[in-house]
Amino acid sequence: MGNCQKNNKMMELSALSKVISPTLSRQLFMMAKQYDDVIDFTLGDPDIPTPKAICEAAYSAAINGHTRYAPNAGLPALRDDIAKQVSKESGIEYTAKNVAVTIGATEAVYMSFMACINPGDEVIILAPYWVQYENIVKLLGGKPVIIDTFKDGFEPDLNVIWKAINEKTKAIIVNSPNNPSGYVYKASFLKELAEMASANHILVFDDEAYRSLVYDHEFTSIAEYCHKEDVVIINSFSKEFAMTGWRVGYVVADEQFINAVVKFQQNIAVCVSTPNQYAAIEAITNTDKYAGGIKDVFTKRREVLIRELNKIEKISFQEPQGTFYAFIDISKTGLDSKTFCFDLLEKRHVAVIPGVAFGEAFDNYIRLAFTLNEDKIIEGVSRIDEYIKYI
């Protein structure tokens, strides 16, 4: 009896483990697996294989003995390549010391937040948003302050942001091109936002995970308008090079900030897999060769998706300017986003993500990831059309 009580106590989960719930995206993704004929538009995980030469670079590194721990901050050559590329893109001068290589952008976001958020600090998140931002802020005892941005083409209202700022505001997260809306923020907005953040001593987190996937629009990085010490740039090899499973991303920031991130890396994962960092070197040193082809694939899929979606009555959407997501307004169906998605999966075997997963104000939206081939996109959208007709 005594032993039994002891065991129960041992297995009692921490308060931290209860702060967040499994994401709706994962839930739908797992449920979709039960249907053999499912068309799965849930995850932002392209079906495109990583370019062969990138795979070979990892293989060759491993065969040639690069199988041991890498430095906590990443391989010097990779840090150097990233610093050169980000300096060119942002207009801010960075060196390898300003770079930490991370396990995807996910770990980059996590460790960057760890480096600056204290319990009680407020972090402004522009909705709709990638849900991990909110979860990570909460895990660190911070307070996510959500600003909805759907009124004017997903362009956030600067006045609303300004009103949300107070002495507890520590940071603001900007994700352009945006997951899930596919929206690309205008340069004029980003300039004003950067100035507002700087005047109020707020750190800008600039998540550029989709910067290579912009269609018919000008991409501007908010970093172009920031001072070096005011901005933390986060990026990933996942989407640009179809390398989601390799888990390589990075943080670029002020050297002191990077030193804090590296201290966390030493205690969390030691380093990113060494052969995978060699693969990343091959990718980043030949960006045009690899990223261009991947973008071409999504450009075609986007066209097909838009064409097919336009055939459906009772939905409306803005054409995605970037990313590989379409965010679709389903208000006219009369269903909330969760009911729509679970029912669509059960009745038509099509998996999409409820808008509410990206902010409470988006319960009249669904997100489709066009990470599937064109035939599947056509079949999936046709099933959505059938579903909506018979609601």
Ligand SMILES: Cc1ncc(COP(=O)(O)O)c(C=O)c1O
């Ligand atoms: C906006 C955004 N940031 C960061 C990530 C993380 O990407 P990864 O950890 O694969 O580099 C994602 C993944 O979907 C994302 O959508």
